Amino acid sequence: MARIEESCRLGRGRRDNSAGLEHFMMLYAERLRKSVFAQRDEEQRGTLESLEVGNSVEPKKRMKGKKGVTGKSNGHGDFASRSSTKSAVDTSAMSAVIGALLGSPGSATKNAKDSPKSTRRDAIVQESIQKTTAAFARLRDSSIPAADKLEDVQRICKVIRRLDNATEVQSDPNKMIGTGVQLRIDVSFEALQVIHMIQKFYRVDQGTNADSELAPVRELCATTLDFVRFVVRTAWISLSVDRKAQASEAMGVLEKRLLKTPFGERNSSEFRKLVQMYSEERDAMGLGRTSSPDTFRHLEWYLRNTVENSKLQMTLDRMAGRPIYFKLALDSQTSDDQIVLARAVIDAIPALKDVACFGKTGWSFVYGGTSKDDVTRVRNIMMKVADRTGIQVDDQNSQFSTPAIHIGQFKFSAAGPLRSAAAA
Known part of the structure; x- marks a missing residue:
């Protein structure tokens, strides 16, 4: 947890230099993907080298084997280098070490989890998740006066900002090399749990009497550029530790949020930008532009600008979903x-x-x-x-x-702007 707090202090903050961060998030996807896989390869090679030295019986032969490990990397996930290493290292031992590095099942992972340090770390993360879960539950409990929820509001805001800053550092290609695999596993796991809590609070809080005491949490849980960045960073960190399913889960929560946002609440100056960022980042992760053809159909209008005039585009966006x-x-x-x-x-x-x-x-x-x-x-x-x-x-x-009108290749109605059958 101390290392997570250290990462938080390195972050620039949730709303510092918003324009610069937005530009960075839109351009860095490919560079990030190269960095995370190069980082993973480097960590694996370093561990395998140590394993070779420790298990060496014939030093001269092992030195020849190491040559394949320390060869030049192409910076794009050097799979050829790892393949040549297999001939010099016992396959089962290598699998165990890689399993420990990536958090996948295996004897090395089991040994790591059994260590006192690992047990204590897991306990701290789980305790933080449990306390945050309890705080969100109290916020949703209508029987508790809003004035009695101030401590919970403070805790939730602190946790969200801590994780947001930590993910900002650990998803940055220039800073990721300085973070360990286990730290990224812990941060991405806790962040994913908090994302689910945010989504549940957002869903329940919609349409209820807005207590001013909950405004700070409500602001952090809203469908904003900051929230999208937080989810995207969490997904990228999950990918960096070979947890694609976890990355897909995080992006799935974001996709559901965008789909379920009422038309009247889709800020015409921002919502299109959020959908495009979500789709571009998801595609860069190898997850596809959306999770399904039906989702693509409902978000297609926003995936690219249909007119060059931004003012006209926003006017058309405000018409979406009108009866x-x-x-x-x-x-x-x-x-x-x-x-x-x-x-x-x-x-x-x-x-x-x-x-x-x-x-x-x-x-x-x-x-x-x-x-x-x-x-x-x-x-x-x-x-x-x-x-x-x-x-x-x-x-x-x-x-x-x-009740319906055609604008270009799209049909506007209460169901939203959908590509017309004739244009499909």
């Missing part, structure tokens, strides 16, 4: 100057902030409303805007009130 829409198709004779004037009027009227104006082969005004009355009200305002700017509406190709 009713209208589309005013404009006459083919509409000029660019008329469109510019209409957009200026739309920007000046707050009631029209969610109206999108776009077109490739023809211009349209599109809006997604919360009710029929909402759609009727906004549509009437837009008809006046068209009239005053001299724009003619093409009634034949317009949709004045409809």
